[in-house]
Amino acid sequence: MIGASLYFFQEKLLFLPTKLSQDYQYQFNYPFEELFFKINNDAVINALHFKAKNSKGVILYFHGNAGDLSRWGRITEYFTAMDYDVLVMDYRTYGKSVGPLSEAAFYKDAQYCYEYLLKQYPEKDITLYGRSLGTGIASYLATKNNPKQLILETPYYSIENVARSRFPIFPVRHLLKYKFPTFQYLPKVKCPITIIHGTEDTIVPYHSGNKLTELDIENLNFITVLGGSHNNLVEFDKYHDAMTNVLE
Secondary structure, eight states, X not given: OHHHHHHHTHHHHHOEEOBOOTTOOOOOSSOEEEEEEEEETTEEEEEEEEOOTTOOOEEEEEOOSEEOHHHHHHHHHHHHTTXXXXXXXXXXTSBTOBSOOOHHHHHHHHHHHHHHHHTTSOGGGEEEEEXXXXXXXXXXXXHHSOOSEEEEESOOSOHHHHHHHHOXXXXXXXXXXXXXXXXXXXXGOOSXXXXXXXXXXXXXXXXXXXXXXXXXXXXXXXXXXXXXXSSOGGGSHHHHHHHHHHTO
């Protein structure tokens, strides 16, 4: 029964969206534009485009598996304070975004956002940033484009790798509809890659992210935050130092 539940209810386990009414008014500390991207007839993506006063470039940010833009907008203001514009979208079923979920849909919507930015910024000024769930999406996108760099916070080797650590007695490879195989994408990425992960992460275990270093990728810099967990890396000086170095 547990195995059947993993298969039929895996979206409930993987994705933890919160809904926002379509007339919800976002409030943040930095100027932003609210956007709605019509991907096709059954999918509309809600996004926020933050604008820094003296922009050094733009970060396309892919957030984690819980919440909505009312939370993630505040989190990404960290980068606007560092003089970067930020585009962050809510995935389908999150916040005001609507549409059927699938792994292919995540990638399609990400590419749409990237092409939106290409109309406004040189590609050499686009940084891809993925956090948790978003790391697989950002990694995929980096293989299809030529961004300035790729930054991954608390990434996984693959969803299967994380699932095996949680459900070791089940054949998760055959049960999972969502793969997000980051390990397959990173060797194809040509831009600099920065990974930052905490040793006490209980959501995406440190060993899953650290396993990416076994791929022997020359352009990868892996940063370990001793004592860091899944949602508190921003509380560590090592995180701030890393962001200052890559976003100078």
